[in-house]
Amino acid sequence: MIEVTNLKKRYGDTLAVDSLTFTVRPGIVTGFLGPNGSGKSTTMRLILGLDEPTEGVALINGRRAREHPAPLREIGALLEAKAAHPGRSAFNHLLCLAATNGIAKRRVHHVLELVGLQDVARQRAGTFSLGMSQRLGIASALLGDPSTVVLDEPVNGLDPEGIVWIRELLKGLAAEGRTVFLSSHLMSELAETAEHVIVIGQGRLIADEPVDTLIRSVSETRLRVLVRTPDPVRLCNLIQRAGVTITRRHDGDVLEIEGVPAAKIGDEAALNGIPLHELRTEQASLEEAFMQLTSGAVEFRTPLTVGRAS
Amino acid sequence: MTAATLSVPGVSLSRAIHAEWIKLRSVRSTTVALLLSVIVLIGVGLIAASSMAEPLATGTLETDGPPFQPTTATGATLGGVPFAQLLIGALGVLYVSVEYSTGMIRATFSAVPRRLPVLWAKCIVFAGVVFALMLVSTLVAFFAGSAFLAAYDIAPSLSDPGVLRAVVAAPVYLTGVGVMAIALAALMRSTALAVSVVSFVVFLLDSLVGMLLPGEIADVITPYLPSTAGKAFMSEVQVDGVLSPLPGFLVFCAYLVVLVGFAAYALHRRDA
Numbered sequence: 088m089i090e091v092t093n094l095k096k097r098y099g100d101t102l103a104v105d106s107l108t109f110t111v112r113p114g115i116v117t118g119f120l121g122p123n124g125s126g127k128s129t130t131m132r133l134i135l136g137l138d139e140p141t142e143g144v145a146l147i148n149g150r151r152a153r154e155h156p157a158p159l160r161e162i163g164a165l166l167e168a169k170a171a172h173p174g175r176s177a178f179n180h181l182l183c184l185a186a187t188n189g190i191a192k193r194r195v196h197h198v199l200e201l202v203g204l205q206d207v208a209r210q211r212a213g214t215f216s217l218g219m220s221q222r223l224g225i226a227s228a229l230l231g232d233p234s235t236v237v238l239d240e241p242v243n244g245l246d247p248e249g250i251v252w253i254r255e256l257l258k259g260l261a262a263e264g265r266t267v268f269l270s271s272h273l274m275s276e277l278a279e280t281a282e283h284v285i286v287i288g289q290g291r292l293i294a295d296e297p298v299d300t301l302i303r304s305v306s307e308t309r310l311r312v313l314v315r316t317p318d319p320v321r322l323c324n325l326i327q328r329a330g331v332t333i334t335r336r337h338d339g340d341v342l343e344i345e346g347v348p349a350a351k352i353g354d355e356a357a358l359n360g361i362p363l364h365e366l367r368t369e370q371a372s373l374e375e376a377f378m379q380l381t382s383g384a385v386e387f388r389t390p391l392t393v394g395r396a397s
Numbered sequence: 398m399t400a401a402t403l404s405v406p407g408v409s410l411s412r413a414i415h416a417e418w419i420k421l422r423s424v425r426s427t428t429v430a431l432l433l434s435v436i437v438l439i440g441v442g443l444i445a446a447s448s449m450a451e452p453l454a455t456g457t458l459e460t461d462g463p464p465f466q467p468t469t470a471t472g473a474t475l476g477g478v479p480f481a482q483l484l485i486g487a488l489g490v491l492y493v494s495v496e497y498s499t500g501m502i503r504a505t506f507s508a509v510p511r512r513l514p515v516l517w518a519k520c521i522v523f524a525g526v527v528f529a530l531m532l533v534s535t536l537v538a539f540f541a542g543s544a545f546l547a548a549y550d551i552a553p554s555l556s557d558p559g560v561l562r563a564v565v566a567a568p569v570y571l572t573g574v575g576v577m578a579i580a581l582a583a584l585m586r587s588t589a590l591a592v593s594v595v596s597f598v599v600f601l602l603d604s605l606v607g608m609l610l611p612g613e614i615a616d617v618i619t620p621y622l623p624s625t626a627g628k629a630f631m632s633e634v635q636v637d638g639v640l641s642p643l644p645g646f647l648v649f650c651a652y653l654v655v656l657v658g659f660a661a662y663a664l665h666r667r668d669a
Contacts, residue, residue, distance in 0.1 A: 172499050
């Protein structure tokens, strides 16, 4: 369990994290969503105690990171893929981290098997591909068998097979009752994995709700109806009015209509004898929902804050 | 590790030391560089002893050489110290700064969020390894170098006044340079910057002070520079313009305490 209360972090003139309050609950995968530079990585570093908050507090299982006697057993983190000494073997990299918390050597072997690196355990980390480095990072996150796992953009650099693997792994960890907190700048990535999502933009909380609710709430405000008809021009004229946008797709017999519910379009068409070959409501995609949510925050960005990647 | 230490989870200084020991021994370039410092300490000592044997015996040694040039028989056998210190200094810096340049430091500090045990452990492990290696190397250099000097009947003996102290002081000094390097690297977090500063302070600073400052000011400052303070307790005889051994040792230790103190403060306060 992660509890973040009124968390603020200021770097010079930039408020990278602005009064964040949220809870990441155990038993589910929680997504942490925001555009690049929105403060996700900073928030994760604050949770881990790597950065000191300007204000507020981040607790893991009721305590700050540095108050835990064996931190790796409480929280495991993957912050960046290539975070190992390139000249040290994967095994020794994990072994020295394990040693700090009194974690047994057999656990090092176990996590190496878990992420599928057992055959290259004695190879230097510098020879690893990005995907293998990500797996090594995940192995180090799981080293202490922690109740909370935090991963910053873990699918970056993974091949499709690796992405499926990590999704299943994270769902499995959540099903075991662990807290899984996973950041991404792509909503579609989280849709497959996360049940709950916390959205931030410009360091501020934008949404904190189940993924389904988020999509539904966005869809309600942004209904889009797809109509396929052999007579698009007549249908257009029929429903064209202020507040309605119509876009033609393909060879022109498919219309994207926003601002009129599907039932109303069907009624109008039937009344006027216009044949419809298809009529359906399209849900806003996750990416659209996300863009809409964060667009307000993005608009206020100055070039200075854009340049400050977190 | 014993079964008992495994059963109780938690960060402790001894576990941090164990972790840093794994880090030190598991990178090949580190072990190679440590071996190189052994070779330099012994090799340069032998070269100095063989080339200086005759001038030392006949009293024709030039006395206006650079500050690192030995002026005594024992000093000649320890002639590798000024060069070995550059390697030890660079290694000490890398032991810390590589963690910053690779991002490993965030994994390290996630495992030990209180951070200071990492600094203490690095100092203890590096100091232990450097002292053990350098003590053996110094003894080898001293006895092998003495063999060259014996041909001219000027071989020093450990029972001569101050010689045993000088032979033990050399590894102590080199260990101190290593700790200084760790502290500077923790403060600066940049390999290039910290290596430059360490090398400058231990190798060039005393020459520069002598060259650039007016004589009377340089005479006041020079004895208190880290390398000159080191020379004070590494020399078996009292050298002009240098503190006597105990004050020299204390001044050298004061530098270490202050630097490690600053490093600890910075590590504790700064974002990783």
